[in-house]
Amino acid sequence: MGEIQALRGTRDILPEEIGYWQWVESVARSLLTKAAYQEIRTPIFEMTSLFERGIGEATDVVGKEMYTFLDRGDRSITLRPEGTAGVVRSLIEHGLHTQGGVQRLWYTGAMFRYERPQAGRQRQFHQLGVEVIGSADSRADAEVIVIATDILQRLGLKSLQLYLNSVGNVEDRQHYRQALVDYLTPYKDELDPDSQDRLGRNPLRILDSKDERTQRIVTNAPSILNYLGPSSQRHFEQVQQLLSDLGIDYQLNPRLVRGLDYYTNTAFEIQSGDLGTQATICGGGRYDGLVAQLGGPDIPAVGWAIGLERLILLLQQLQSAPKPELDFYIISRGDAAQAQALRLAYRLRHAGFSVELDLSGSAFKKQFARADRSGAIGCLILGDEEAENQTVQLKWMVSKAQQAIAQDDLVSMTNDLRHQLDNFTAR
């Protein structure tokens, strides 16, 4: 096709859908603000080396999914594939951690990954994420998880499943990795080709393979939970205890492995059964080594990210898009009336009402039809007669009751109007 269109894996969020986005953002913002999280906005592109060092060169995200290119100064830059690396970079660069205490941050924005689009996956997608930097306390893990479940619950999402695991610290993982390779090697020929490949490079990832035969073999593989050292063990137990205390349902899944190298100890995912194959809507965990790895001090952190497209896919299955309310729709005919209508709209908006002005100048019948479709609660009518008398007809769309009111009176009877609007909205 020669026409200009949105690039593969990108899409427009049209007005009919935007209500979901605004709703999610407002719920999240209000909850996060109440938990003393502060919003941070970082650039959408960064030096490529930030992601290579932060996410890990062996990961698929870095190895084959990054939007990387040279700018005009021959610098290698990359459109951010996730949010954490940039936030941590910013924290270090501005010394936020030196301002004392724990940094509680949240962000939302577009992320980019060069992959084949499919259900719940796009090249440009959006995440909402939080990072708690500067605390190794298991309460930080628990806090971050409650906030995630709280946001999802407030949005009306039920039947989500929280999976919890610990991937231990670097040493624990080393030991476990060896044990896993020892276990899997005899079965090598029976594994699916992808997993055979990963046996040498990234054996942990074999654990969540979707291949049935591989899954059967993996069923009896050693569990990472048996390889956690004392401190990892204790941390994990505390997190579980705290979640139970909070009344949060979770399911241990020792085969849960996350794709980014920086995770340590706690790892979790929130999944939905209604999303097809991309079931994870929220993924996160602890990343105690990342800040140091990016050149900052050795401070611990936990966080998560929610995939907003996936979240909104679920919301769309549950309810129709929230629509903006419209108080008044103004129709008019005739030069004087049309001019007055514009002014009336302006004055009513200043009085706090939402007002749409019909610009068509077509027959009243047509304008009424549009008023109806607009969903406005009240319709204001200005014709030659009203223009002459400086009045306006106010018609309540539901009851069809109509009365003439002086334009000046209308604007000053704010409370009365508000009261009537509320009555009609309540029904």
Added chain:
RNA sequence: GCGAGCGUAGCCAAGUGGUUAAGGCAGUGGAUUGUGGUUCCACCACUCGGGGGUUCGAGUCCCCUCGUUCGCCCCA
């Protein structure tokens, strides 16, 4: 990067080699003068994603290409 399906108007969609490409939604105009969600009428694709081929003849068959969807990989 690999595999499979699909591509007809803004949207949904019939059509499976043969005269003028159904229908629905939306939209626009009208059913006598300024009152809506119902009804009725009219208009709304020289063209079937693009290119090439087979054929007397192609939206319908073949090839290429682009796009899209679902899946694998991976992840939010």
